[in-house]
Amino acid sequence: MSQEPKNMKDKKKRNRRQFIQAAAAGAGAMFITLIPKPSLGQRIHQIEPMDRVPDWMDHYYAFVIDTTKCIGCGNCARACKRENDVPEGFFRNWVERYQVTDTGHVYIDSPNGGADGFPQSEVPGNVAKGFFVPKLCNHCRNTPCTQVCPVNASYETPQGVVLVDKKTCIGCGYCVQACPYSTRYIDPRTHTADKCTWCFHRVTKGLMPACVTVCPSGARVFGDVKKKDSKVKEIIDTKQVLTLKPELNTEPFCFYIGLDKW
Amino acid sequence: MNKYSHLVRAFAVAGAAFLFLGIFQAVMAPDSFGQYGRFRGDHILEASSLPPLHSGTDACLECHEKEWEMEDAKHANVPCEDCHFVPGPHAVKGSKDAQADESGAEKEGLGKYTRVEKMPVDSSGASCRRCHMYLKSRPAGFPQIKNAETHIKDGWKKQMGPVDVTTSCSRCHNSHFPKAFTKVAI
Amino acid sequence: MVYSEYHLPNDLHLVWSLMIVTYPFLSGIMAGAFAISALHIAFGVESLRPVNRFALLVSFAFLTCITLPLLNHLGHPERALNVVIVPNHRSAIGGFGYIYMVFFAILALIVWFSYREDLIAEAQRSTGVKKALLNAVLLWNTNIDDEIREIDRQAVFYLTAIGIPSMAVLSGYVGFLFGSLKSNPWWSTPVMPFVFFVSGLMSGIAVVTLLYLYLGAAGYLVRSYQCLRTLGALLWFSTLGYIILEGVELLYFYYESSDAWFVISTLLLTKLKISFFFLQLGLGLGVAFLLLSAMFAFGVDEPTFAKVTAVASVFLLFEVWMMRWNIVVGGQLFSKSYVGFREFHPLWFEKEGIAPAIAFTLLPFLVLWIVTRILSVREAGDNKADIPAPRKDAGHESY
Numbered sequence: 078m079s080q081e082p083k084n085m086k087d088k089k090k091r092n093r094r095q096f097i098q099a100a101a102a103g104a105g106a107m108f109i110t111l112i113p114k115p116s117l118g119q120r121i122h123q124i125e126p127m128d129r130v131p132d133w134m135d136h137y138y139a140f141v142i143d144t145t146k147c148i149g150c151g152n153c154a155r156a157c158k159r160e161n162d163v164p165e166g167f168f169r170n171w172v173e174r175y176q177v178t179d180t181g182h183v184y185i186d187s188p189n190g191g192a193d194g195f196p197q198s199e200v201p202g203n204v205a206k207g208f209f210v211p212k213l214c215n216h217c218r219n220t221p222c223t224q225v226c227p228v229n230a231s232y233e234t235p236q237g238v239v240l241v242d243k244k245t246c247i248g249c250g251y252c253v254q255a256c257p258y259s260t261r262y263i264d265p266r267t268h269t270a271d272k273c274t275w276c277f278h279r280v281t282k283g284l285m286p287a288c289v290t291v292c293p294s295g296a297r298v299f300g301d302v303k304k305k306d307s308k309v310k311e312i313i314d315t316k317q318v319l320t321l322k323p324e325l326n327t328e329p330f331c332f333y334i335g336l337d338k339w
Numbered sequence: 340m341n342k343y344s345h346l347v348r349a350f351a352v353a354g355a356a357f358l359f360l361g362i363f364q365a366v367m368a369p370d371s372f373g374q375y376g377r378f379r380g381d382h383i384l385e386a387s388s389l390p391p392l393h394s395g396t397d398a399c400l401e402c403h404e405k406e407w408e409m410e411d412a413k414h415a416n417v418p419c420e421d422c423h424f425v426p427g428p429h430a431v432k433g434s435k436d437a438q439a440d441e442s443g444a445e446k447e448g449l450g451k452y453t454r455v456e457k458m459p460v461d462s463s464g465a466s467c468r469r470c471h472m473y474l475k476s477r478p479a480g481f482p483q484i485k486n487a488e489t490h491i492k493d494g495w496k497k498q499m500g501p502v503d504v505t506t507s508c509s510r511c512h513n514s515h516f517p518k519a520f521t522k523v524a525i
Numbered sequence: 526m527v528y529s530e531y532h533l534p535n536d537l538h539l540v541w542s543l544m545i546v547t548y549p550f551l552s553g554i555m556a557g558a559f560a561i562s563a564l565h566i567a568f569g570v571e572s573l574r575p576v577n578r579f580a581l582l583v584s585f586a587f588l589t590c591i592t593l594p595l596l597n598h599l600g601h602p603e604r605a606l607n608v609v610i611v612p613n614h615r616s617a618i619g620g621f622g623y624i625y626m627v628f629f630a631i632l633a634l635i636v637w638f639s640y641r642e643d644l645i646a647e648a649q650r651s652t653g654v655k656k657a658l659l660n661a662v663l664l665w666n667t668n669i670d671d672e673i674r675e676i677d678r679q680a681v682f683y684l685t686a687i688g689i690p691s692m693a694v695l696s697g698y699v700g701f702l703f704g705s706l707k708s709n710p711w712w713s714t715p716v717m718p719f720v721f722f723v724s725g726l727m728s729g730i731a732v733v734t735l736l737y738l739y740l741g742a743a744g745y746l747v748r749s750y751q752c753l754r755t756l757g758a759l760l761w762f763s764t765l766g767y768i769i770l771e772g773v774e775l776l777y778f779y780y781e782s783s784d785a786w787f788v789i790s791t792l793l794l795t796k797l798k799i800s801f802f803f804l805q806l807g808l809g810l811g812v813a814f815l816l817l818s819a820m821f822a823f824g825v826d827e828p829t830f831a832k833v834t835a836v837a838s839v840f841l842l843f844e845v846w847m848m849r850w851n852i853v854v855g856g857q858l859f860s861k862s863y864v865g866f867r868e869f870h871p872l873w874f875e876k877e878g879i880a881p882a883i884a885f886t887l888l889p890f891l892v893l894w895i896v897t898r899i900l901s902v903r904e905a906g907d908n909k910a911d912i913p914a915p916r917k918d919a920g921h922e923s924y
Contacts, residue, residue, distance in 0.1 A: 159426065167538070175476065185862070221706075225706075245604070246604075250598075268601055293416060346676060
């Protein structure tokens, strides 16, 4: 709409116009911000249970754990217990501490799954290397647990998440025995099998699992490998990753950076 | 009745039992079974319907942005909920949230408010030690405190007085800006 | 690398306990008893005639009771029918519902055909409600003549023929269930279904032998030395088969020395040292096998044969129970970290405690007793009057 201003008077007019437009826009913006709206936190908790992100089925999730970054604070184990109401003594998510002395002696511990952090350790000998390994359900592609469930209560969603249908589960415990990673347990309150769900109720709403949300060191990465720019896809494609017990051919979809012999 | 009739009857009863089993299975199977795969389809909707409990740092920042305004915010990557966790929606008394309800009653559509007089936090230093206590297994570059006493620079020692493992870190450190030291109590 | 003890957190809770030990114990007895009948009916082993129908009854009584320990173990027994409503065909337990029902139908039909003539005679003698009930069981068809007897015999023959693989699957699938779990190195071996099947045969033959000795002495069954010898021989052969299978399994574990050998060897040498080597192999298997071998090798007279076989049967039943315990519970005494071990001591009065286990083990005998009030233990055509009474002056000669 603008022809070039020919003289100073026109220039001033234009500047004034622009200023008024800008001021009007700014005032309008200010007015909009004055309208009370719920905060993101409230909106998260206001999310109707059925509010999934559109195309919630059209994802394929993966998890990456970088043990070189894990500081063993245990916030993930604690957050998981809170978020998913996990009973005492059972764990969907836990952290293990490894201390390897220079004489080749490996000390492993996981006090209360790491949920209260780790105490000073008194291992005999000089610890040459140490690291933390957080563990959770690996949501395998070739799941031994869904294969053995007699009533199809344990299944894999189209998004690659392995879930337990608590209304169908009869509590036989076959899946708990079949999991090579000991990520499953029988909930003593519901008498059904239970395990990490990658916080399915959060990821379908566009949030991250609770353990990823509270990790301070970026050791946990979660994402959709179908998205071209996802961090998880980048790590899996470009870095050297390993899975737990690969010789069992369960094809876990939880990838580890920095695993050591175990 | 011919000589085979008892045979026929016996096998007919057995066959009828299996037929009944087949009908029973067809009738009793849940409707949504097989909708998305070999499982009860309703469950995938139930599982995704549970309410989330952790809000995440972004949610806290909407009100608490001044906590992160400093340049040197070493704790900027630490999620708020690691030290201050409140399940569900919360309102701090006197906050700018217009819907804060003094009586703590249920707010429509938001569930029960957790009335928080003050942001919950453990100031004893236990939260700090959770991450920063020296452990051999922690990554090498990560700031860790080996010894509470030697951690304090000589110049401050006189002012600090006796210090041990139970001393609260917030005596010197601002929790949100740990490199900015608070005034040392004398 | 030397590892300290570490138990994965969820492994501290034992999932399969006494009920899962009791179930294969009962199903094994059921299979072994049926095998005795099958040998007579399908393979024409005439010497087993005195125990033929009785073994069928033992098998049937145990078959009715084997689901109870499983139901007790389930977290939600009221949903147990989900196994037939929404079954997963790739799962071993998912197949259990069908396998059990098929074999139940087969065995029920065999019992029905075997006892038709007795029930017809009983129905003719009775009146009122009892007569009505018996007629209903007979499906209101009381035809009987020589031709129909032949038809019944053929029906039993063919049913037994398909019953044998069905019984093998029902008692062997438990072994398959354990043997196919790659997550547990103590369980994961292809030999497992055969170990369970053969030990089941052993326990079934032992139970029938003991009951036969008792009922024979009490005059309810025809006493036949040939029958006893055949039972003893079957016992010996099945024991030999079991020793070979178990020995091969252990030899392979030891010789292959694969990644799990450390945890298996530690398990056997520490936690299971007494229950496996001393109780199961030494006391249970070793004593029984030596006794039976010596008995056949050196030749003994009838009463001694009876006594030795009885003793061997008791030891073998004990061995089979210990074997179930060592496999089911033993496999959970170590953690999947392969470097953690734990103890397990069941309580008396918990859901899967010692008292319920004893109750479920004794229940089939109670059911057997009830069934024998209705159905005769003797072979068709053998009346009680035909069995010679025990000679009172014989003393120790007669068992």
